[in-house]
Amino acid sequence: MRIRSASSDTAEVMMSPLIDAVFLLLIFFLVATMLKKEKRDIDIIPPESSSTVKLLPDDDMLVLGVNREGDFFWQGVEVTLEELHHRLREVAIENPHRRLRFDADFMTPYVHVVKVLDLAQFNGMTNVGIRTYDAKYNR
Amino acid sequence: MRIQRKRNSAAEEAVMMSPLIDCVFLLLIFFLATSQIKRWERQIPVTLADPSASLSLESRSDAYYLGVDEAGNIYHESGKSSNGVTLFSPVENLEVFLSELIAERGGSAPVELVVEKETPFQTVIDVLDTLQHQGLQEVRSRIRHGKISRGDDA
Numbered sequence: 475m476r477i478r479s480a481s482s483d484t485a486e487v488m489m490s491p492l493i494d495a496v497f498l499l500l501i502f503f504l505v506a507t508m509l510k511k512e513k514r515d516i517d518i519i520p521p522e523s524s525s526t527v528k529l530l531p532d533d534d535m536l537v538l539g540v541n542r543e544g545d546f547f548w549q550g551v552e553v554t555l556e557e558l559h560h561r562l563r564e565v566a567i568e569n570p571h572r573r574l575r576f577d578a579d580f581m582t583p584y585v586h587v588v589k590v591l592d593l594a595q596f597n598g599m600t601n602v603g604i605r606t607y608d609a610k611y612n613r
Numbered sequence: 614m615r616i617q618r619k620r621n622s623a624a625e626e627a628v629m630m631s632p633l634i635d636c637v638f639l640l641l642i643f644f645l646a647t648s649q650i651k652r653w654e655r656q657i658p659v660t661l662a663d664p665s666a667s668l669s670l671e672s673r674s675d676a677y678y679l680g681v682d683e684a685g686n687i688y689h690e691s692g693k694s695s696n697g698v699t700l701f702s703p704v705e706n707l708e709v710f711l712s713e714l715i716a717e718r719g720g721s722a723p724v725e726l727v728v729e730k731e732t733p734f735q736t737v738i739d740v741l742d743t744l745q746h747q748g749l750q751e752v753r754s755r756i757r758h759g760k761i762s763r764g765d766d767a
Contacts, residue, residue: 495636521735526655585730595661603656
């Protein structure tokens with residue numbers, strides 16, 4: 475019956491999954507803090523609309539933007555219209571069905587909106603959506 | 614002594630379980646919290662015309678033209694000038710006008726918005742919303758560089 479003292483061994487065995495879990499947590503937090511997503515939203519107020527659909531954001535989604543001054547943005551970085559065209563063509567060659575979100579300010583002159591939509595059309599992008607205002611934008 | 618050992622070891626085992634469960638709960642709560650970061654967003658789906666359609670040299674004559682100017686006023690087509698430019702007259706009440714138009718032409722007949730280039734995006738979205746709510750299924754838009762040509766009642 476002295477062998478029963480082996481139960482103290484099993485009690486020590488319980489330590490290892492605990493340490494495992496703590497390490498898992500540590501590693502998870504490390505990874506989670508490193509994976510900070512690049513900011514793709516630009517400083518605009520999107521238009522309000524009553525005919526919208528609710529969609530889940532997609533990490534692979536392409537975000538194009540134009541502000542009220544008519545500056546164009548690719549994934550949150552300001553680019554020229556030519557650069558936008560060039561990059562969009564490369565994306566369209568790879569996968570024309572990739573989701574494309576278009577952010578435009580509510581005061582943007584319509585001519586700039588049409589320029590971007592024309593580019594998307596010209597390159598044959600098929601999955602385009604215009605982002606509209608909701609209370610949680612940029613928060 | 615044997616009894617004491619037994620009790621001690623049993624008590625140790627029971628104590629070791631609870632921090633483990635704590636950790637698991639912490640993990641659970643952390644995942645719950647992080648999964649809420651992904652939020653829904655609202656979008657208007659856009660159907661872009663087939664690129665080959667823009668190769669057509671003839672303008673489509675089946676579309677009814679509606680004009681939108683910079684100030685957000687709506688116009689309907691009221692004929693053509695002698696050199697072929699579409700002339701527009703103001704619309705008083707868009708909803709009433711559209712219901713009459715749909716009664717006359719049906720909801721599936723295409724409508725084309727002629728928008729002055731400096732018109733704010735929100736104005737165009739508002740007009741497109743109204744058209745959508747009235748039940749028009751095919752709406753296109755294009756830019757007009759310069760002012761919309763007003764008809765005889767301008």
